[in-house]
Amino acid sequence: MFQAKFPRESICLTTEQVLPNDTNPLNTLFGGRLMQWMDITGGIASHRHCGRVCVTASVNNVSFDQPVKLGDVVTLEGKVSRAFNTSIEVFVDVWVENPTGGKRKKCNQGIFTFVAVDQLGTPVPIPPVTPETEEEKLRFESALRRKQLALILAGRMKAEDASELKALFGK
Numbered sequence: 747m748f749q750a751k752f753p754r755e756s757i758c759l760t761t762e763q764v765l766p767n768d769t770n771p772l773n774t775l776f777g778g779r780l781m782q783w784m785d786i787t788g789g790i791a792s793h794r795h796c797g798r799v800c801v802t803a804s805v806n807n808v809s810f811d812q813p814v815k816l817g818d819v820v821t822l823e824g825k826v827s828r829a830f831n832t833s834i835e836v837f838v839d840v841w842v843e844n845p846t847g848g849k850r851k852k853c854n855q856g857i858f859t860f861v862a863v864d865q866l867g868t869p870v871p872i873p874p875v876t877p878e879t880e881e882e883k884l885r886f887e888s889a890l891r892r893k894q895l896a897l898i899l900a901g902r903m904k905a906e907d908a909s910e911l912k913a914l915f916g917k
Contacts, residue, residue, distance in 0.1 A: 756795035756826035756875070760787045763845075764818045775814035780840065780854065783822055784808065788836040788858040791824035795834060796872045800860035803833060806892060808856040812842070819843050821850070827857075827882070828889035832869035834860050835889045857892070 760783060762768075768779045785802055792800035814820055821841040828835045840854035862872050877886040891910045897903035898911075905911070 756791055758787045758790035758794065758822075758824040760790075760822040760824075762820045762822070764814055764816055764820060766816065769816050772813075773816040775816075775818075775820070777808075777810055780810070780814065780820075781805070781808060781856070783820070784824075784838040784840065784854075784856045785858065787822040787824040788838050788856075789860060791826055791836050791838075792834045792860040792862070795826045795829065795875070796862045798862040798864070798870060798872075800834065800862050801867075803859040803861045804896070806835075806857040806859060806896070808854070810854055812851075812853040814840075814842050814853060815844075817845060819845050825882070825885075826875055827877075827885035829872040829875045830893060832861055832872060833893075834862065834872050835892070836860060837885055859896075 762783055764775050768775055770776055785805070789800055789802065819842070821843075822838055823841070824836050824838045826834055827837050836858045838856045838858060839852060840856075841850050842853045843850040862870050864870050875886060877883045894903060894908040894911050898905050898908055
């Protein structure tokens with residue numbers, strides 16, 4: 747069995763300041779720029795978990811709950827939630843603070859899937875994740891439901907084979 751190279755280091759913290767080049771005409775952060783930062787943060791977290799290059803397979807969900815303003819300091823926290831055979835799910839939580847007022851608050855979140863690859867770009871196995879905190883356990887458990895739903899929607903799994911989804915609806 748594989749062991750994570752950095753077992754409790756499957757986290758990446760990134761800090762950015764929103765500069766004029768990062769903003770739209772309303773002086774708020776471009777959504778695409780935030781997604782870029784989130785993708786990089788998630789990729790680093792997945793790399794730290796398995797010690798391999800990890801490429802983005804999908805952006806499963808990104809919420810833009812609150813605008814981020816010019817001058818704000820943005821902290822992105824990428825945490826591996828679950829590893830499957832060759833894919834890995836990462837939550838990226840986004841926190842914002844105004845540098846003059848200072849309170850930090852969560853403003854956005856995203857869920858990304860990465861695939862670990864070798865030097866030729868061939869997918870390789872990923873070590874498992876062992877959740878410890880309550881939040882990690884909830885994210886770990888729900889990851890399988892998200893994966894099964896994605897496989898059904900992609901036509902790669904039959905709905906009747908989705909055991910986690912059936913259990914959710916009591917069938």
